[in-house]
Amino acid sequence: MINNAEAWRILDDADLIYSEAEVQAAITTLAAAISARFKDTTPLLLSVMGGAVVFTGQILPRLYFPLDFDYVHATRYGKTTRGGELEWIVGPRESVAGRSVLLLDDILDEGHTLAAIRSRLLAMGAAEVACAVLTEKHTGQSKPIRADFVGLVLPNRYVFGCGMDVEGAWRNLPAIYAMKDGQT
Numbered sequence: 160m161i162n163n164a165e166a167w168r169i170l171d172d173a174d175l176i177y178s179e180a181e182v183q184a185a186i187t188t189l190a191a192a193i194s195a196r197f198k199d200t201t202p203l204l205l206s207v208m209g210g211a212v213v214f215t216g217q218i219l220p221r222l223y224f225p226l227d228f229d230y231v232h233a234t235r236y237g238k239t240t241r242g243g244e245l246e247w248i249v250g251p252r253e254s255v256a257g258r259s260v261l262l263l264d265d266i267l268d269e270g271h272t273l274a275a276i277r278s279r280l281l282a283m284g285a286a287e288v289a290c291a292v293l294t295e296k297h298t299g300q301s302k303p304i305r306a307d308f309v310g311l312v313l314p315n316r317y318v319f320g321c322g323m324d325v326e327g328a329w330r331n332l333p334a335i336y337a338m339k340d341g342q343t
C-alpha cells in the first residue's frame with residue numbers, strides 16, 4: 160500500500176465527483192428500484208469483494224424483500240490503476256445453482272470483472288444473474304455486460320472512495336473522488 164504522505168497528497172490533489180449526500184441519495188434510489196424488482200423472488204445477493212464492501216453495507220438495510228447473502232472475491236486491478244487478468248480469490252459456492260442472483264459491485268468500468276463473474280455463475284447453473292452497481296464509468300468503449308441497476312455515472316477518470324481504492328488506500332472515504340489527470 161502507498162505510504163501515508165502519498166495517500167494524503169493524492170486526496171489533496173483529487174477532484175470531488177460525488178459528495179457523500181449524493182452517494183447516499185443514489186443508494187436510496189437504487190434500493191427502491193431493486194426492491195420493486197425482487198420483492199417476490201428471494202434472490203441470492205453476491206457482493207464482489209473487496210470494492211463492494213461499502214456499497215453492500217449501505218444498501219442492504221435499505222432493501223425490503225427477503226434475500227440470501229454471500230460474496231465472491233475477484234480482482235483484476237490489484238494495487239494498480241489498470242485492469243489485467245481476473246484473479247479469483249473466493250469463487251461462488253455450488254449453492255448458486257437454480258438461484259436468481261443479484262451481483263453487487265462498486266464500479267462497472269470496462270466490464271470484464273462482472274462479465275466473468277456472471278459467466279461463471281451461469282456455468283454453475285444460476286437461473287438468472289442481474290447486476291447492481293453503485294457507479295458506472297463512461298469509457299466511450301463497448302462493454303461485455305450491462306448493469307441492470309446503476310447508481311451514479313462517472314467520467315472516464317480513475318476514481319476512489321466508497322469502497323474504491325487508490326493503490327490500496329481510501330476505500331473508506333464516504334464520497335467519490337477522481338485522481339488528478341496525469342497521475343495514473
Ligand SMILES: O=P(O)(O)OC[C@H]1O[C@H](OP(=O)(O)OP(=O)(O)O)[C@H](O)[C@@H]1O
Pocket residue numbers: 207208209210211233234235236237242264265266267268269270271272273323324
Ligand atoms: O469493469 P472492470 O474494468 O472489470 O472493473 C471493475 C472492477 O474493478 C474493481 O475491482 P478491483 O479489481 O480493483 O479489485 P477490488 O474490488 O479489490 O478493488 C471493482 O471493484 C470492480 O470489481
Ligand SMILES: Nc1nc2[nH]cnc2c(=O)[nH]1
Pocket residue numbers: 236266268269316317318319323324325
Ligand atoms: N478504485 C478504482 N477501481 C476501479 N476498477 C475499475 N475502475 C476503477 C476506478 O476508476 N477506480
